[in-house]
Amino acid sequence: MTRSDSTVRPPVKLTLLTGFLGAGKTTLLNRLIGDPALADAAVVVNEFGEAAIDPLLIEAVSSNGVISLSNGCLCCTVRGELVDTLVELAEGTGADLDHALPKRVVVETTGLADPGPILAALMSHPVLSQAYALDGVVTVVDAANGAGTLAEHEDSRRQVAVADRIVLTKSDLASPESLAATRRAVGRVNPRAKIVDAAAIEGAEGILVGCGLSDALSRGEGVSAWLGETGDAHVDASSPGRRGGEDGASHHHGNHAHAGHDHGDHHDHDHDHDRRHDHEHRRDGIRSFSLETDRPVPFDAIAGFLQILSETAGKRILRMKGVVLLAESPGRPLVLHGVQGFMHPPTQLPGWPGQTPPMTRIVLIGQGLDERYARDLFSAFTGGIAPDAADRTAVEANPLAIPGVAFQR
Numbered sequence: 170m171t172r173s174d175s176t177v178r179p180p181v182k183l184t185l186l187t188g189f190l191g192a193g194k195t196t197l198l199n200r201l202i203g204d205p206a207l208a209d210a211a212v213v214v215n216e217f218g219e220a221a222i223d224p225l226l227i228e229a230v231s232s233n234g235v236i237s238l239s240n241g242c243l244c245c246t247v248r249g250e251l252v253d254t255l256v257e258l259a260e261g262t263g264a265d266l267d268h269a270l271p272k273r274v275v276v277e278t279t280g281l282a283d284p285g286p287i288l289a290a291l292m293s294h295p296v297l298s299q300a301y302a303l304d305g306v307v308t309v310v311d312a313a314n315g316a317g318t319l320a321e322h323e324d325s326r327r328q329v330a331v332a333d334r335i336v337l338t339k340s341d342l343a344s345p346e347s348l349a350a351t352r353r354a355v356g357r358v359n360p361r362a363k364i365v366d367a368a369a370i371e372g373a374e375g376i377l378v379g380c381g382l383s384d385a386l387s388r389g390e391g392v393s394a395w396l397g398e399t400g401d402a403h404v405d406a407s408s409p410g411r412r413g414g415e416d417g418a419s420h421h422h423g424n425h426a427h428a429g430h431d432h433g434d435h436h437d438h439d440h441d442h443d444r445r446h447d448h449e450h451r452r453d454g455i456r457s458f459s460l461e462t463d464r465p466v467p468f469d470a471i472a473g474f475l476q477i478l479s480e481t482a483g484k485r486i487l488r489m490k491g492v493v494l495l496a497e498s499p500g501r502p503l504v505l506h507g508v509q510g511f512m513h514p515p516t517q518l519p520g521w522p523g524q525t526p527p528m529t530r531i532v533l534i535g536q537g538l539d540e541r542y543a544r545d546l547f548s549a550f551t552g553g554i555a556p557d558a559a560d561r562t563a564v565e566a567n568p569l570a571i572p573g574v575a576f577q578r
Protein backbone atom coordinates (compact mmCIF):
# COMPACT_ATOMS: atom_id res chain seq x y z
CA MET A 170 0.00 0.00 0.00
CA THR A 171 1.32 3.42 -0.83
CA ARG A 172 1.34 6.06 1.85
CA SER A 173 -0.78 8.26 -0.33
CA ASP A 174 -3.55 5.71 -0.37
CA SER A 175 -5.52 7.74 2.12
CA THR A 176 -8.93 6.51 1.00
CA VAL A 177 -8.57 3.15 2.71
CA ARG A 178 -7.35 4.48 6.04
CA PRO A 179 -9.68 5.60 8.77
CA PRO A 180 -9.75 9.38 8.91
CA VAL A 181 -7.16 11.13 11.06
CA LYS A 182 -8.73 12.90 14.02
CA LEU A 183 -8.16 16.61 13.94
CA THR A 184 -8.46 19.05 16.81
CA LEU A 185 -8.70 22.72 16.00
CA LEU A 186 -7.19 24.64 18.92
CA THR A 187 -8.20 28.24 18.96
CA GLY A 188 -8.46 31.10 21.43
CA PHE A 189 -7.71 34.76 21.57
CA LEU A 190 -4.22 36.28 21.58
CA GLY A 191 -2.36 35.33 24.70
CA ALA A 192 -5.13 33.09 26.01
CA GLY A 193 -2.66 30.30 26.67
CA LYS A 194 -2.89 27.98 23.65
CA THR A 195 0.84 27.42 23.27
CA THR A 196 1.36 26.96 26.99
CA LEU A 197 -1.40 24.37 27.04
CA LEU A 198 -0.03 22.52 24.01
CA ASN A 199 3.41 22.52 25.52
CA ARG A 200 2.05 21.01 28.71
CA LEU A 201 0.07 18.30 26.93
CA ILE A 202 2.18 17.38 23.96
CA GLY A 203 3.97 14.53 25.70
CA ASP A 204 0.73 12.99 26.89
CA PRO A 205 0.11 9.44 25.61
CA ALA A 206 -3.23 10.56 24.16
CA LEU A 207 -1.22 12.74 21.78
CA ALA A 208 1.29 10.06 20.86
CA ASP A 209 1.75 9.98 17.11
CA ALA A 210 0.14 13.37 16.82
CA ALA A 211 1.31 16.10 14.50
CA VAL A 212 0.95 19.68 15.61
CA VAL A 213 0.52 22.40 13.03
CA VAL A 214 1.09 25.85 14.41
CA ASN A 215 0.14 29.05 12.70
CA GLU A 216 1.78 32.26 13.72
CA PHE A 217 0.71 35.72 12.79
CA GLY A 218 3.64 37.82 11.76
CA GLU A 219 7.14 37.40 10.44
CA ALA A 220 8.74 35.18 13.03
CA ALA A 221 7.27 31.87 14.03
CA ILE A 222 7.84 31.89 17.75
CA ASP A 223 5.31 29.44 19.08
CA PRO A 224 6.87 26.40 17.41
CA LEU A 225 10.10 27.19 19.17
CA LEU A 226 8.22 27.23 22.44
CA ILE A 227 6.50 23.93 21.84
CA GLU A 228 8.69 20.99 22.69
CA ALA A 229 8.73 18.65 19.73
CA VAL A 230 8.03 15.60 21.81
CA SER A 231 5.58 14.01 19.44
CA SER A 232 7.15 11.84 16.79
CA ASN A 233 5.91 14.06 14.05
CA GLY A 234 7.14 17.26 15.55
CA VAL A 235 5.67 20.64 15.01
CA ILE A 236 5.01 22.14 11.64
CA SER A 237 5.03 25.87 11.54
CA LEU A 238 3.10 28.03 9.13
CA SER A 239 4.30 31.54 9.52
CA ASN A 240 3.29 33.56 6.52
CA GLY A 241 0.40 35.43 7.97
CA CYS A 242 -3.05 35.02 9.29
CA LEU A 243 -4.46 31.53 9.14
CA CYS A 244 -7.89 32.75 8.17
CA CYS A 245 -6.67 34.34 4.95
CA THR A 246 -3.24 33.93 3.39
CA VAL A 247 -2.13 30.86 5.26
CA ARG A 248 -5.27 28.90 4.59
CA GLY A 249 -3.79 27.60 1.36
CA GLU A 250 -0.58 26.69 3.13
CA LEU A 251 -2.49 24.98 5.91
CA VAL A 252 -4.54 23.01 3.44
CA ASP A 253 -1.40 21.96 1.55
CA THR A 254 0.29 20.92 4.77
CA LEU A 255 -2.70 18.90 5.92
CA VAL A 256 -2.93 17.19 2.54
CA GLU A 257 0.79 16.35 2.71
CA LEU A 258 0.40 15.04 6.24
CA ALA A 259 -2.52 12.83 5.26
CA GLU A 260 -0.80 11.53 2.16
CA GLY A 261 2.63 11.16 3.69
CA THR A 262 4.18 13.38 1.07
CA GLY A 263 6.20 16.55 1.46
CA ALA A 264 9.88 17.18 1.87
CA ASP A 265 10.05 17.29 5.65
CA LEU A 266 7.53 14.61 6.37
CA ASP A 267 9.58 11.46 6.34
CA HIS A 268 7.81 9.94 9.27
CA ALA A 269 4.88 7.73 10.15
CA LEU A 270 1.49 9.04 9.24
CA PRO A 271 0.02 10.87 12.22
CA LYS A 272 -2.86 9.32 14.12
CA ARG A 273 -4.06 12.74 15.12
CA VAL A 274 -3.43 16.32 14.14
CA VAL A 275 -3.75 19.39 16.32
CA VAL A 276 -3.93 22.71 14.48
CA GLU A 277 -3.18 25.70 16.69
CA THR A 278 -4.56 28.83 15.10
CA THR A 279 -3.31 32.31 15.57
CA GLY A 280 -5.22 34.18 18.25
CA LEU A 281 -6.79 36.38 15.61
CA ALA A 282 -8.05 33.58 13.40
CA ASP A 283 -11.70 33.06 12.66
CA PRO A 284 -12.00 29.28 12.83
CA GLY A 285 -14.88 29.28 10.34
CA PRO A 286 -12.90 29.35 7.09
CA ILE A 287 -10.53 26.71 8.43
CA LEU A 288 -13.44 24.42 9.30
CA ALA A 289 -14.97 25.16 5.91
CA ALA A 290 -11.73 24.17 4.19
CA LEU A 291 -11.66 20.91 6.15
CA MET A 292 -15.20 20.08 5.17
CA SER A 293 -15.16 21.15 1.56
CA HIS A 294 -11.71 20.07 0.37
CA PRO A 295 -11.92 16.78 -1.56
CA VAL A 296 -8.88 15.24 0.14
CA LEU A 297 -9.21 16.78 3.59
CA SER A 298 -12.88 15.95 3.97
CA GLN A 299 -12.05 12.27 3.44
CA ALA A 300 -8.71 12.15 5.24
CA TYR A 301 -9.69 13.98 8.44
CA ALA A 302 -12.47 13.71 10.96
CA LEU A 303 -12.96 16.75 13.13
CA ASP A 304 -12.53 15.66 16.72
CA GLY A 305 -13.59 19.07 17.79
CA VAL A 306 -13.00 22.75 18.13
CA VAL A 307 -11.28 23.51 21.43
CA THR A 308 -11.30 27.15 22.39
CA VAL A 309 -8.97 28.41 25.10
CA VAL A 310 -10.28 31.28 27.22
CA ASP A 311 -8.25 33.20 29.78
CA ALA A 312 -10.24 32.83 33.01
CA ALA A 313 -8.85 36.06 34.42
CA ASN A 314 -9.67 38.30 31.44
CA GLY A 315 -12.09 36.24 29.39
CA ALA A 316 -15.20 38.30 30.11
CA GLY A 317 -13.50 41.51 29.02
CA THR A 318 -11.98 39.93 25.93
CA LEU A 319 -15.33 38.50 24.90
CA ALA A 320 -17.01 41.85 25.42
CA GLU A 321 -14.46 43.66 23.29
CA HIS A 322 -13.50 41.33 20.47
CA GLU A 323 -15.84 39.73 17.99
CA ASP A 324 -13.06 37.34 16.91
CA SER A 325 -13.05 36.00 20.42
CA ARG A 326 -16.83 35.58 20.45
CA ARG A 327 -16.76 33.70 17.16
CA GLN A 328 -14.03 31.41 18.49
CA VAL A 329 -16.16 30.65 21.54
CA ALA A 330 -19.37 30.32 19.52
CA VAL A 331 -18.10 27.45 17.38
CA ALA A 332 -16.36 25.56 20.18
CA ASP A 333 -17.18 22.03 21.20
CA ARG A 334 -15.18 22.54 24.35
CA ILE A 335 -14.03 25.63 26.20
CA VAL A 336 -10.79 25.29 28.14
CA LEU A 337 -10.26 27.90 30.83
CA THR A 338 -6.63 28.80 31.47
CA LYS A 339 -4.96 31.01 34.07
CA SER A 340 -7.43 30.05 36.77
CA ASP A 341 -4.45 30.43 39.12
CA LEU A 342 -4.47 34.16 38.30
CA ALA A 343 -8.23 34.65 38.28
CA SER A 344 -10.25 35.92 41.22
CA PRO A 345 -13.44 33.99 41.95
CA GLU A 346 -15.37 36.99 40.58
CA SER A 347 -13.48 37.13 37.27
CA LEU A 348 -13.68 33.35 36.92
CA ALA A 349 -17.46 33.50 37.42
CA ALA A 350 -17.76 36.44 35.02
CA THR A 351 -15.77 34.55 32.38
CA ARG A 352 -17.95 31.48 32.77
CA ARG A 353 -21.09 33.58 32.42
CA ALA A 354 -19.73 35.41 29.37
CA VAL A 355 -18.74 32.15 27.70
CA GLY A 356 -22.12 30.61 28.52
CA ARG A 357 -23.94 33.53 26.93
CA VAL A 358 -22.07 33.15 23.65
CA ASN A 359 -22.08 29.36 23.63
CA PRO A 360 -24.44 27.69 26.08
CA ARG A 361 -23.76 24.27 24.58
CA ALA A 362 -20.04 23.77 24.88
CA LYS A 363 -18.62 22.01 27.89
CA ILE A 364 -16.42 24.30 29.99
CA VAL A 365 -13.36 22.70 31.60
CA ASP A 366 -10.58 24.15 33.72
CA ALA A 367 -7.19 23.24 32.23
CA ALA A 368 -5.62 23.14 35.68
CA ALA A 369 -8.12 20.58 36.93
CA ILE A 370 -7.37 17.98 34.25
CA GLU A 371 -4.11 16.10 34.12
CA GLY A 372 -3.78 14.82 30.56
CA ALA A 373 -4.88 15.67 27.05
CA GLU A 374 -8.05 13.57 27.28
CA GLY A 375 -10.82 15.93 28.23
CA ILE A 376 -8.87 18.95 27.03
CA LEU A 377 -7.53 18.46 23.51
CA VAL A 378 -8.87 15.00 22.88
CA GLY A 379 -12.30 13.43 22.97
CA CYS A 380 -14.77 16.08 21.77
CA GLY A 381 -16.09 14.10 18.83
CA LEU A 382 -19.25 12.08 18.50
CA SER A 383 -17.42 8.75 18.55
CA ASP A 384 -15.69 9.74 21.82
CA ALA A 385 -18.99 10.81 23.38
CA LEU A 386 -20.53 7.51 22.35
CA SER A 387 -17.63 5.46 23.65
CA ARG A 388 -18.01 7.23 26.99
CA GLY A 389 -21.66 6.22 26.94
CA GLU A 390 -22.79 9.85 26.78
CA GLY A 391 -25.03 9.58 23.74
CA VAL A 392 -25.65 12.04 20.97
CA SER A 393 -27.02 14.71 23.30
CA ALA A 394 -23.64 15.37 24.84
CA TRP A 395 -22.11 15.94 21.41
CA LEU A 396 -24.93 18.23 20.42
CA GLY A 397 -24.61 20.10 23.70
CA GLU A 398 -28.07 19.11 24.80
CA THR A 399 -27.42 17.55 28.18
CA GLY A 400 -29.95 18.54 30.76
CA ASP A 401 -27.70 20.69 32.90
CA ALA A 402 -27.50 23.42 30.24
CA HIS A 403 -30.16 25.25 32.19
CA VAL A 404 -27.88 26.00 35.12
CA ASP A 405 -26.11 29.26 35.67
CA ALA A 406 -22.70 29.21 34.07
CA SER A 407 -21.15 30.68 37.19
CA SER A 408 -21.53 27.35 38.96
CA PRO A 409 -18.07 25.84 38.92
CA GLY A 410 -17.85 22.61 37.03
CA ARG A 411 -21.20 23.06 35.36
CA ARG A 412 -21.89 24.09 31.87
CA GLY A 413 -24.31 26.33 30.08
CA GLY A 414 -25.11 30.00 30.35
CA GLU A 415 -27.78 31.68 32.36
CA ASP A 416 -29.72 32.00 29.16
CA GLY A 417 -28.86 28.47 28.10
CA ALA A 418 -32.46 27.36 28.37
CA SER A 419 -33.39 29.50 25.42
CA HIS A 420 -31.48 27.58 22.85
CA HIS A 421 -32.68 24.06 22.95
CA HIS A 422 -35.02 21.71 24.65
CA GLY A 423 -32.55 19.66 26.59
CA ASN A 424 -33.13 15.97 26.25
CA HIS A 425 -36.89 16.08 26.48
CA ALA A 426 -39.02 13.40 24.89
CA HIS A 427 -40.76 14.81 21.86
CA ALA A 428 -42.92 11.94 20.74
CA GLY A 429 -46.47 13.07 20.25
CA HIS A 430 -45.72 16.78 20.44
CA ASP A 431 -47.37 19.17 18.12
CA HIS A 432 -44.33 20.59 16.47
CA GLY A 433 -46.05 23.72 15.32
CA ASP A 434 -46.76 24.71 18.89
CA HIS A 435 -43.40 23.48 19.86
CA HIS A 436 -41.70 25.92 17.51
CA ASP A 437 -43.86 28.79 18.64
CA HIS A 438 -42.95 28.03 22.18
CA ASP A 439 -39.32 28.04 21.19
CA HIS A 440 -39.60 31.44 19.58
CA ASP A 441 -41.24 32.95 22.61
CA HIS A 442 -38.79 31.28 24.85
CA ASP A 443 -35.89 32.67 22.84
CA ARG A 444 -37.28 36.17 22.87
CA ARG A 445 -37.52 36.10 26.62
CA HIS A 446 -33.97 34.96 27.10
CA ASP A 447 -31.96 36.28 24.21
CA HIS A 448 -29.78 39.13 25.09
CA GLU A 449 -26.15 39.93 25.27
CA HIS A 450 -24.69 37.61 22.66
CA ARG A 451 -27.20 38.88 20.12
CA ARG A 452 -25.16 42.04 19.90
CA ASP A 453 -23.51 40.46 16.89
CA GLY A 454 -26.33 38.10 16.20
CA ILE A 455 -24.49 34.97 17.34
CA ARG A 456 -26.92 32.40 18.61
CA SER A 457 -27.84 28.76 18.38
CA PHE A 458 -31.04 26.82 18.10
CA SER A 459 -32.11 23.26 17.33
CA LEU A 460 -34.40 21.94 14.66
CA GLU A 461 -36.15 18.76 15.67
CA THR A 462 -38.63 16.29 14.37
CA ASP A 463 -39.48 12.74 15.28
CA ARG A 464 -40.89 12.01 11.82
CA PRO A 465 -38.51 9.91 9.71
CA VAL A 466 -37.05 12.16 7.01
CA PRO A 467 -36.35 10.95 3.46
CA PHE A 468 -32.73 11.46 2.44
CA ASP A 469 -33.78 13.64 -0.49
CA ALA A 470 -35.72 15.89 1.84
CA ILE A 471 -32.81 16.44 4.20
CA ALA A 472 -30.47 16.93 1.25
CA GLY A 473 -32.85 19.49 -0.23
CA PHE A 474 -33.17 21.31 3.09
CA LEU A 475 -29.41 21.48 3.51
CA GLN A 476 -28.86 22.55 -0.06
CA ILE A 477 -31.27 25.45 0.11
CA LEU A 478 -30.19 26.46 3.59
CA SER A 479 -26.54 26.53 2.53
CA GLU A 480 -27.30 28.40 -0.67
CA THR A 481 -29.45 31.01 0.99
CA ALA A 482 -27.91 31.34 4.44
CA GLY A 483 -24.64 29.41 4.31
CA LYS A 484 -22.42 32.36 5.11
CA ARG A 485 -24.40 32.95 8.28
CA ILE A 486 -23.93 29.41 9.57
CA LEU A 487 -20.96 29.32 11.90
CA ARG A 488 -21.47 25.67 12.63
CA MET A 489 -24.01 22.90 12.19
CA LYS A 490 -24.16 19.51 13.85
CA GLY A 491 -26.90 16.99 13.77
CA VAL A 492 -28.29 13.50 13.59
CA VAL A 493 -31.06 12.53 11.20
CA LEU A 494 -33.70 9.84 11.53
CA LEU A 495 -33.74 8.67 7.92
CA ALA A 496 -36.89 7.22 6.39
CA GLU A 497 -34.81 4.84 4.28
CA SER A 498 -32.74 3.45 7.17
CA PRO A 499 -34.34 4.51 10.44
CA GLY A 500 -32.02 2.29 12.44
CA ARG A 501 -28.87 4.06 11.26
CA PRO A 502 -28.67 7.74 12.15
CA LEU A 503 -27.10 10.05 9.61
CA VAL A 504 -24.48 12.32 11.19
CA LEU A 505 -24.24 15.87 9.87
CA HIS A 506 -21.38 18.32 10.22
CA GLY A 507 -21.35 21.64 8.46
CA VAL A 508 -19.95 25.12 8.50
CA GLN A 509 -20.58 28.20 6.39
CA GLY A 510 -22.72 26.31 3.94
CA PHE A 511 -20.24 23.46 3.52
CA MET A 512 -21.21 19.99 4.63
CA HIS A 513 -18.78 17.31 5.63
CA PRO A 514 -19.64 14.13 3.70
CA PRO A 515 -22.33 12.62 5.93
CA THR A 516 -21.65 9.39 7.76
CA GLN A 517 -24.03 6.90 9.30
CA LEU A 518 -23.80 5.34 12.74
CA PRO A 519 -24.40 1.59 12.99
CA GLY A 520 -27.36 2.24 15.27
CA TRP A 521 -28.93 4.67 17.69
CA PRO A 522 -26.81 4.78 20.81
CA GLY A 523 -28.54 3.78 24.03
CA GLN A 524 -30.67 6.52 25.58
CA THR A 525 -30.68 8.48 22.33
CA PRO A 526 -34.25 8.86 21.13
CA PRO A 527 -34.46 8.14 17.40
CA MET A 528 -35.31 11.59 16.11
CA THR A 529 -33.76 14.23 13.92
CA ARG A 530 -31.96 16.98 15.80
CA ILE A 531 -29.93 19.61 14.01
CA VAL A 532 -28.10 22.27 15.99
CA LEU A 533 -27.38 25.47 14.12
CA ILE A 534 -24.96 28.08 15.42
CA GLY A 535 -25.37 31.17 13.33
CA GLN A 536 -24.47 34.78 13.06
CA GLY A 537 -27.35 36.84 11.73
CA LEU A 538 -29.10 33.60 10.82
CA ASP A 539 -32.86 34.01 10.58
CA GLU A 540 -34.22 31.36 12.91
CA ARG A 541 -37.78 31.65 11.61
CA TYR A 542 -36.58 31.14 8.06
CA ALA A 543 -34.50 28.09 9.01
CA ARG A 544 -37.41 26.59 10.96
CA ASP A 545 -39.88 27.21 8.14
CA LEU A 546 -37.52 25.67 5.63
CA PHE A 547 -36.95 22.66 7.87
CA SER A 548 -40.67 22.23 8.43
CA ALA A 549 -41.36 22.49 4.72
CA PHE A 550 -38.92 19.71 3.92
CA THR A 551 -39.67 17.46 6.84
CA GLY A 552 -43.44 17.69 6.71
CA GLY A 553 -43.85 19.73 9.88
CA ILE A 554 -46.23 22.61 10.22
CA ALA A 555 -44.55 25.97 9.80
CA PRO A 556 -45.81 28.58 12.25
CA ASP A 557 -47.13 31.10 9.76
CA ALA A 558 -47.89 28.98 6.73
CA ALA A 559 -49.49 25.65 6.23
CA ASP A 560 -46.87 23.92 4.13
CA ARG A 561 -43.82 24.26 1.93
CA THR A 562 -45.47 27.02 -0.04
CA ALA A 563 -44.32 29.14 2.87
CA VAL A 564 -40.80 28.52 1.73
CA GLU A 565 -41.46 28.52 -1.97
CA ALA A 566 -42.92 31.98 -1.50
CA ASN A 567 -39.89 33.09 0.48
CA PRO A 568 -37.86 35.60 -1.51
CA LEU A 569 -34.73 33.91 -0.24
CA ALA A 570 -35.62 30.64 -1.89
CA ILE A 571 -33.52 29.76 -4.91
CA PRO A 572 -35.46 30.08 -8.15
CA GLY A 573 -35.56 26.84 -10.04
CA VAL A 574 -34.63 24.58 -7.13
CA ALA A 575 -37.29 21.94 -6.97
CA PHE A 576 -38.37 20.36 -3.75
CA GLN A 577 -37.67 16.70 -3.73
CA ARG A 578 -40.91 15.56 -2.19
Ligand SMILES: Nc1nc2c(ncn2[C@@H]2O[C@H](COP(=O)(O)OP(=O)(O)OP(=O)(O)O)[C@@H](O)[C@H]2O)c(=O)[nH]1
Pocket residue numbers: 188189190191192193194195196197223279280281338339340341342
Ligand atom coordinates in the same frame (compact mmCIF):
# COMPACT_ATOMS: atom_id res chain seq x y z
N1 LIG B 1 -0.24 32.09 35.40
C1 LIG B 1 -0.53 31.50 34.25
N2 LIG B 1 0.01 32.00 33.12
C2 LIG B 1 -0.30 31.40 31.94
C3 LIG B 1 -1.17 30.27 31.88
N3 LIG B 1 -1.31 29.91 30.59
C4 LIG B 1 -0.56 30.78 29.86
N4 LIG B 1 0.03 31.66 30.67
C5 LIG B 1 0.91 32.77 30.26
O1 LIG B 1 0.18 33.60 29.36
C6 LIG B 1 1.04 34.11 28.35
C7 LIG B 1 0.48 33.78 26.99
O2 LIG B 1 0.45 32.39 26.84
P1 LIG B 1 0.58 31.67 25.43
O3 LIG B 1 0.53 30.20 25.69
O4 LIG B 1 1.74 32.17 24.67
O5 LIG B 1 -0.73 32.18 24.74
P2 LIG B 1 -1.22 31.93 23.22
O6 LIG B 1 -2.70 31.75 23.28
O7 LIG B 1 -0.43 30.84 22.58
O8 LIG B 1 -0.85 33.31 22.60
P3 LIG B 1 -0.79 33.77 21.04
O9 LIG B 1 0.17 32.83 20.37
O10 LIG B 1 -0.33 35.17 21.13
O11 LIG B 1 -2.18 33.68 20.49
C8 LIG B 1 2.42 33.49 28.61
O12 LIG B 1 3.20 34.41 29.32
C9 LIG B 1 2.11 32.29 29.48
O13 LIG B 1 3.17 31.97 30.34
C10 LIG B 1 -1.72 29.78 33.12
O14 LIG B 1 -2.53 28.83 33.17
N5 LIG B 1 -1.36 30.45 34.26
